[in-house]
Amino acid sequence: MGKSIPQYLGQLDICKSVVSLATGAGAIYLLYKAIKAGIKCKPPLCSNSPICIARECPVPGERALPQEAPAPKASAVGGPKGLAVERERHGRDSGELRRLLNSLECKQDEYAKSMILHSITRCVYLLEAEASACTTDDIVLVGYMLDDRDNSVKTQALNTLKAFSGIRKFRLKIQEHAIKVLELISTIWDTELHVAGLRLLNNLPLPDYVHPQLRRVMPALMEILQSDYILAQVQAIRLLSYLAQKNDLLYDILNCQVHSNFLSLFQPTQPGSLLYEVLVFAERLSEGRNAPHYCAVKWHYNEQSLHESLFGEESRLADQLLALLIHPEEDVQIQTCKVIVSLQYPQDLRARSSTCRSSGSYFKDME
Numbered sequence: 001m002g003k004s005i006p007q008y009l010g011q012l013d014i015c016k017s018v019v020s021l022a023t024g025a026g027a028i029y030l031l032y033k034a035i036k037a038g039i040k041c042k043p044p045l046c047s048n049s050p051i052c053i054a055r056e057c058p059v060p061g062e063r064a065l066p067q068e069a070p071a072p073k074a075s076a077v078g079g080p081k082g083l084a085v086e087r088e089r090h091g092r093d094s095g096e097l098r099r100l101l102n103s104l105e106c107k108q109d110e111y112a113k114s115m116i117l118h119s120i121t122r123c124v125y126l127l128e129a130e131a132s133a134c135t136t137d138d139i140v141l142v143g144y145m146l147d148d149r150d151n152s153v154k155t156q157a158l159n160t161l162k163a164f165s166g167i168r169k170f171r172l173k174i175q176e177h178a179i180k181v182l183e184l185i186s187t188i189w190d191t192e193l194h195v196a197g198l199r200l201l202n203n204l205p206l207p208d209y210v211h212p213q214l215r216r217v218m219p220a221l222m223e224i225l226q227s228d229y230i231l232a233q234v235q236a237i238r239l240l241s242y243l244a245q246k247n248d249l250l251y252d253i254l255n256c257q258v259h260s261n262f263l264s265l266f267q268p269t270q271p272g273s274l275l276y277e278v279l280v281f282a283e284r285l286s287e288g289r290n291a292p293h294y295c296a297v298k299w300h301y302n303e304q305s306l307h308e309s310l311f312g313e314e315s316r317l318a319d320q321l322l323a324l325l326i327h328p329e330e331d332v333q334i335q336t337c338k339v340i341v342s343l344q345y346p347q348d349l350r351a352r353s354s355t356c357r358s359s360g361s362y363f364k365d366m367e
Contacts, residue, residue, distance in 0.1 A: 097123040097130040101138050110150035117156035124163035132167055139173045146180055151190050158196035165203045178210045186220035191229045198235035215252050222256050230271055237277040244284040254307040262309045266320035272329040279335040286342040
């Protein structure tokens with residue numbers, strides 16, 4: 001037919017190559033295009049596109065590379081020269097965090113603001129020198145976002161403030177937002193917002209002037225504790241454990257109304273991280289209620305209070321604690337023993353007022 005055998009064999013090889021490309025190379029090519037587009041994406045300062053910390057950062061005073069320019073060469077220590085983290089490692093200010101904060105001042109939609117705040121949070125954790133160079137005006141700017149109408153923006157602003165709270169010089173300024181944070185937690189039922197707000201509060205020393213607001217939000221904190229979202233529950237119980245050590249807040253916590261199944265938080269089936277925090281909370285409450293200054297006052301509790309659930313005549317706390325003594329996690333076992341000791345042998349037993357009832361009867365009854 002006019003073609004030699006070698007020519008036929010060459011055509012056959014070409015066909016095999018085409019079939020191979022059709023089955024695998026197409027997917028690889030699409031993945032390559034997606035990665036290439038993500039790396040080369042450089043939104044303008046005040047655009048509505050999310051801003052990423054890992055994008056190329058031009059040296060201050062230089063223009064950004066054009067869209068089709070090749071990627072920067074790897075540095076001697078490995079990694080692109082333009083990455084913000086890499087520039088921070090070499091003691092140079094990438095300007096990334098400042099650009100993000102400036103872009104937050106521009107008019108943005110809710111999605112853009114949320115993504116910018118998320119990137120600022122990452123920058124604060126990763127670019128320590130640039131974060132420390134920020135000012136209290138930057139904290140005020142982020143604080144304004146707590147008044148945004150979108151809950152995701154509020155949540156990201158809380159995360160950003162939490163990141164900045166790790167820098168000592170900003171703590172006092174961030175404390176000024178504590179009342180606002182408590183208001184958000186108690187008026188908006190959003191689990192992600194609860195976790196972000198409680199994490200922030202747990203990372204701050206709360207001043208005494210916040211205590212009146214804490215009393216008002218105590219029922220909301222107790223509701224979060226009894227919810228089904230483990231991350232929010234753990235953060236709520238940590239805050240309550242901290243507040244239980246405040247003499248002027250202890251009664252408000254103990255008299256707070258709880259659900260009839262509150263003791264289910266002590267069941268062995270609960271996650272170990274939650275069980276441990278609940279046991280720490282119980283120990284601090286037990287120690288606080290047996291302190292001499294607390295026993296000097298005759299307190300009255302409502303029938304559905306936390307006090308009656310844990311320490312009342314009809315409480316089944318002892319049963320729950322005995323079951324936890326064989327919990328597989330050692331931390332839970334140890335903390336259970338601490339709670340039992342605090343109930344059986346209250347501190348300052350001899351100095352206690354006669355009006356203070358010993359909790360030892362719980363375990364004597366079991367014996």
